[in-house]
Amino acid sequence: MKAVLEAKGVFLEYVSGRGVVEVLKGIDFTLERGEKACVVGPSGSGKSSLLMVLAGLLQPTGGQVHHRGRPWPANLDRAAGLRRSNIGLILQEPILIPYLTLRENVMTAALADDVAEGMMAKAERLGIADLLDERPMRLSLGERQRGSILRALINDPEVVLADEPTANLDFRNGLEVVELLKENLGVASLVLVTHDTRIIDQSFRTYNLENGILGGG
Amino acid sequence: MSPREPDPLRSALYLKRNFRQLLPVLLILALATSLLVLVLTPTNTFRRTHQANLHSLGYFTIVSPLLEKDFSPALLQILDSNPDMERRIPVKVFWVRYPMLVGEAFCPLILFEEKELPAMMDRLGVELEDGRMPRKNSPEVIMHRNVAAARGLAMGDWFGAAVDPDDATPGKYQVVGLFGGEARLTLGDYEHSSSPTYITSRSGDFQMVFARPGRKAECDYYLNFVKRDGDLILQVINADYVQNRIDKALRNLPLMKRFIAAAAASIVALVIALLNVIVFRSRICEFGILVAIGRKRGRLLRKLATETTLLGLLGWVLGLVLGYAGLALYNHLAFVPRGIIVDVWDPTAVWITAVLPVVSVAASILALDRQLRKVDPIAILQGRWE
Helix, strand or coil: CCEEEEEEEEEEEEEECCEEEEEEEEEEEEEECCCEEEEECCCCCCHHHHHHHHCCCCCCCEEEEEECCEECCCCHHHHHHHHHHHEEEECCCCCCCCCCCHHHHHHCCCCCCCCHHHHHHHHHHHCCHHHCCCCHHHCCHHHHHHHHHHHHHCCCCCEEEEECCCCCCCHHHHHHHHHHHHHCCCCCEEEEEECCHHHCCCCCEEEEEECCEEEEC | CCCCCCCCCCHHHHHHHCHHHHHHHHHHHHHHHHHHHHHHHHHHHHHHHHHHHCHHHHCCEEEEECCCCCCCHHHHHHHHCCCCEEEEEEEEEEEEEEECCCCEEEEEEEEECHHHHHHHHHHHCCCEEEECCCCCCCCEEEEEHHHHHHHCCCCCCEECCCCCCCCCCCCCEEEEEEECCCCCCEEEEHHHHCCCCCHHHHCCCEEEEEECCCCHHHHHHHHHHCEECCEECEEEECHHHHHHHHHHHCCCHHHHHHHHHHHHHHHHHHHHHHHHHHHHHHCHHHHHHHHHCCCCHHHHHHHHHHHHHHHHHHHHHHHHHHHHHHHHHHHHHHHHHHCCCCCCCCCHHHHHHCHHHHHHHHHHHHHHHHHHHHCCHHHHHCCCCC
């Protein structure tokens, strides 16, 4: 199978008051089409940074990230266009624009304006169909997280990158969100970053990231 | 086909739903615009007052000898040789001073033969609104209503140097009638002012020249260039002459207007740009997530620029409405009762104040572009943005 996302010898470091901090140390990672991968590790191990590098939001200081065999463009706007078309991003904090309804928030990511039917079908599966015209402040944290999942899935992306999507939810809600995410992925591949191993099951290929070094898989 | 969803990034939607948050920007621009309208528009009083005082020169031309004390028969013969002149009448011309917004204006006091007055008023399109016409051989005058108001004169009041030594108008006159209309004048009796016992008889005569219909330019050309022994012989006071004098007197006024507009625009632009940056920073999560999900910065800058422009235009239009409405009210309450002419609806301030939204929007867009370039979506998404 051809890899949709591939990290080759990725290094990431930054300079802080404590000197040079190495966040990622030569990461090799491959995500096949339809594959579900999970990266676990303690806080500060570099999980989120890895996800941001995979999403093209962070340029690695060494190595390369390839999307469908081609490196992420260095140009920010070209990378943004590619990300919008192919990557669905779910974050720990479900950031929604407060003055827009849930429907409008989802539309901020949509590539086309004729997605109403698809959006409604996905919203029904996520259990938020009747909340689409609500503003975020009227939604619970769990509902907002489902809204951000809907936003990530609106363009039927090839890859969904989820950064601790359950961190702010209780266990039951977190588990439900992960289940809903898996059920609605379609053919998309998934990279789930979490520190909570209870929410992952056998369907995930699990990696362990510790001190910037990726193991397992 | 699935129904189309409207673009959630459209600027009108943001402005509509965040109106209260944007009110300070809107109000500052509106208030600055209205303040400029209120300060700059009344300065047209200088030009308008002079124009009103000299409006009548569109109907006739006043001439006086340039080289002689009085009109000699030979000089009058030269005048009468003007093929474009319809008729001329001897007049005396003085000035009635009255307070303007700043300083004083001078309205002509023209003294005719009493029998000429009705025809003269007819030519000027003025009608007696209060009182009566001056009697023959009397110091009675009729006065433009606004000049009387500016001077604080009522019907029956006397004015002139003989009444008040500070008054520059020689002699003394009694107001017996008031008229309105465009031409600001005071009209009185020539015979009385020419009486040898009266001080105004010392002043030389002028000739009021009426051109044949449609021939005023040709008539004035003759008066301006007629020569005797190679010398110009007439001082010609017509609309062109006066307009030229007004233009020279007021040529530095635009300097002040431009300076005020530039200073206001600079200050307002800075304040508006800062406020827009503050509003932008309060929306930092919005732009962080939009960049993260793949919206291009160019599209986001376009959104910000459109929002800023719409807000700038809205503030400017609101300011114009407030400014002109406020000026109309103030004109009604303060200027009109004092006989001060202000062209309230003078559009000059519209063009001058247009610099406010243009400069403030440009400054805001530059500042927002800089802010947008500094947006670090990672820091925002991970809650590390400061």
